[in-house]
Amino acid sequence: MSEERRLAVLRAIVEDYVHTREPVGSRVLTERHGLGVSPATIRNDMAALEEAGYIAQPHTSAGRVPTDKGYRLFVDRLAEVRPLTAPQRRAIETFLSEAVDLDDILGRAGRLIAQLTGQVAVVQYPSLRLSGLRHLELVPVGGVRLLVVVITDTGRVEQRYLDVTGAADAEPTVASVESPAPDVAADHPGIPDEGSLGELRARLNAAAAGKRLSELPEAFGRVVAGVAPDLVPLARGIADLVVDTLGTQSEERIVLAGTANLARADMRFEHALSPVLEALEEQVVLLGLLTEMATDPPGGAGVGVRIGHENRLDGLTEASVVASGYGTDGDTVAILGSIGPTRMDYPGTIASVRAVARYLSRVLPN
Known part of the structure; x- marks a missing residue:
């Protein structure tokens, strides 16, 4: 069938162009690929592909290169994603399992993707908005101040101070982490004794077990309603602070690795490199792009691919982005991916991103 043959011709053009970085001609296709047809037939197929917008002639030579539309058809019709070798899989698992904390895990994941693909890696920190509360710690600091330590189920740790500035029936107010602790007597009535504070901590932790952010206000509300009257203001202040901390959007951040790869000769972009670098600096917009692509289960078989002008960042119109979600218990809590020129090894990049995800x-804190 001519459609299948033309797809085979397009696949051969993409593979050769990715490998050689040179426009591909019909004679080269005949010599390198067993397409089973004459050079004249291949030329006719190339003409049809060019007319349909899948390939283009960049210069006056007979060679053709894939267009964004051609890469898209190639990716959409991939018969299989090239699996990683057994040594590669073992190296990934060993390298990530040796991480000591969340920062180390994400840094290692970024370096792995950059090394496997030879491109730029981007790894999003687990979103606090999508995280659950694993443990809450309350540490008295001074007479009217509590250090509230929030540990999420993805291993992220956030610390906030809570000041109880009035008497026992006053509403607590949140102080920034950097604020100096007030010099107040330790027996100030705003802070309960160790036993009461421990009981409050235990109740809040029990209520939050297995809950996501959207479920916490109701769960904490039951705790506030059940404590002694003199603890209600403090319990409500702690509950509000935890929900606000997990719900914040200002803490979203990403890890970039492998940006030096952009300077390599085989990473050559058709035009200037500076727009790509500028786009990578727009981390908020970049996060939005990755989030839009994360429609599959964490580490699932499907990996999102945006090619060239499909990216809504102007600086990435000559780049492709391959991304996948990762998370715990089947929930996506963040995104990771690889960014390179549209002339990238799509099967290899997809396999690497999927494997690391x-x-x-698997190695995120459980």
Whole structure:
């Protein structure tokens, strides 16, 4: 069938162009690929592909290069994603399992993707908005101040101070982490004794067990309603602070690795490199792009691919982005991916991103 043959011709053009970085001609296709047809037939197929917008002639030579539309068809019709070798899989698992904390895990994941693909890696920190509360710690600091330590189920740790500035029936107010502790007597009535504080901590932790952010206000509300009247203001202040901390959007951040790869000769972009670098600096917009692409289960078989002008960042119109979600218990809590020129090894990049997402999901704190 001519359609299948033309797809085979397009696949051969993409593979050769990715490998050689040179426009591909019909004679080269005949010599390198067993397409089973004459050079004249291949030329006719190339003409049809060019007319349909899948390939283009960049210069006056007979060679053709894939267009964004051609890469898209190639990716959409991939018969299989090239699996990683057994040594590669073992290296990934070993490297990630040796991480000591969340920062180390994400840094290692970024370096792995950059090394496997030879491109730029981007790894989003687990979103606090999508995280659950694993443990809450309350540490008295001074007479009317509590250090509230929030540990999420993805291993992220946030610390906030809570000041109880009035008497026992006053509403607590949140102080910034950097604020100096007030010099107040330790027996100030705003802070309960160690036993009462421990009981409050235990109740809040029990109520939050297995809950996501959207479920916490109701769960904490039951705790506030059940404590002694003199603890209600403090319990409500702690509950509000935890929900606000997990719900904040200002803490979203990403890890970039492998940006030096952009300077390599085989990473050559058709035009200037500076727009790509500028786009990578727009981390908020970049996070939005990755989030839009994360429609599959964490580490699942499907990996999102945006090619060239499909990216809504102007600086990435000559780049492709391959991304996948990762998370715990089947929930996506963040995104990771790889960014390179549209002339990238799509099967290899997809396999690498998917593998790291799967392993990262497995080694995240449970």
